Amino acid sequence: MGKSIVVLEGYEGIREAMQIILSLEDYEIKSYESVKAFENRDGNQPDLFILDVMLPDGNGIEVCRVLKVINTTTPVLIMIAHASLKEINQGCAADDYIEKPDKVKRLFGGEA
Incomplete structure (x- = not known):
């Protein structure tokens, strides 16, 4: 198997x-x-975290903030639909972001 990715969506x-x-x-x-399911995951560190901002019991910006305090070396990609870049930049130090749903096709190699 290749590199590991944790998706919180x-x-x-x-x-x-x-x-x-x-x-x-x-x-x-x-x-x-x-967030609850994510917090109960095994302790293995992935090669990448992909986090949605809007979750049923929290938000990806807060999860990103916690991840960056615990481990600043694992990249975090934030997927946003309604949050602004300003909110993300103020909330956490994500390594990058992708807009959804319109541009989520880019994640899968399609056209935006």
Whole structure:
């Protein structure tokens, strides 16, 4: 198996699509639907975190903030639909971001 990615995405359809497509690219994917489920994951450090901002029981900006305090070396990609870049930049030190749903196709190699 290739590098590992942890996905925290509240919307089941996007979460499943990411799992399928990234697995086909030889990534080991572990995905979580909520902050609570994410907090209960195993302690293994992935090569990348992909976090949605809007979650059923919290938000990815806060999760990013905590991750960056614990481990500043693992990259964090934030997916945003309604949050502004200003909110993300003030809230956490994400390594990059992708807008969704319109531009989520870029994550999978499609046109935006």
